Amino acid sequence: MVDKLITKYSSLLESDSFIPTKARRASLTPLESLIGIILSQNSTDRNAWRALENLINYYGGRATAEKINNTDLRVLESLIKPAGLYRSKARAIKNLVSVLSEEELISLDVKELKEKLASVRGVGPKTIDVFLASIRGVPTFPIDTHIRRILYRLGVIDKKTEKYENIRSAVMSQIPPNKLLTTHYVLIIHGRSICRARNPRCPECPVEDLCEKRGISSRQIAPSPKTPNLKYCDGLR
Ligand code: SF4
Secondary structure: OHHHHHHHHHHHOOOOOOHHHHHHHOOOOHHHHHHHHHHOOOOOHHHHHHHHHHHHHHOOOOOOHHHHHOOOHHHHHHHOHHHOOHHHHHHHHHHHHHHOOHHHHHHOOHHHHHHHHHOOOOOOHHHHHHHHHHOOOOOOOOOOHHHHHHHHHHOOOOOOOOOHHHHHHHHHOOOOHHHHHHHHHHHHHHHHHOOOOOOOOHHHOOOHHHOOOOOHHHOOOOOOOOOOOOOOOOOOO
16 A cells, blocks of 8 residues: 555655755754754644744854753744744753753664653654654654544544554554655655545545545545555565
């Protein structure tokens, strides 16, 4: 199933649609990338990037933990305003730089880094997983609202409210570690373009034949022709 989605969206995978991809191209530091990921919560990537640029430009081209620590909260809020939810995000960024050094973001082992990031108020499991997967290269699977919705529609999870960890485990048991990040990206692209929350464009969907909820836009839920499976068909087939 996932191989079909990767084929459909392969040309978009290296586009600037994702903050971590853009951050890598712009040679941002791990701290700047993580701030970008925080800014992208409940925001468009374009607005999150504008906010991140404001921040980096304000600091003369490099946002460091020390500079952010020394910045008044109100100033920080105004700089990141384009990302929305700027009050809570500014507090999360302040909390982050008070708990972790830039060096630790790179050098801590994964378990310790996860624990430390989880202790930062305003930094949730998705943000942690996006950072670990895209910046530290850890095989993990971040889940956002698009992915949760699509996995539910495809029948991979039984309910939309399934716990984050359960979804992550289910996907990680079926997708090879080196394809997890790509799978994360293609599902987001799919959710933004075709499997939208309202009126999904099922006739254009590359996995329509495998989907339990195809035709959901017309409120007719067709039976699934086979058991959905995210198994990735890596290799020649
Ligand atoms: S068939 Fe429709 S509901 Fe199912 S994954 Fe495709 S777009 Fe989404």
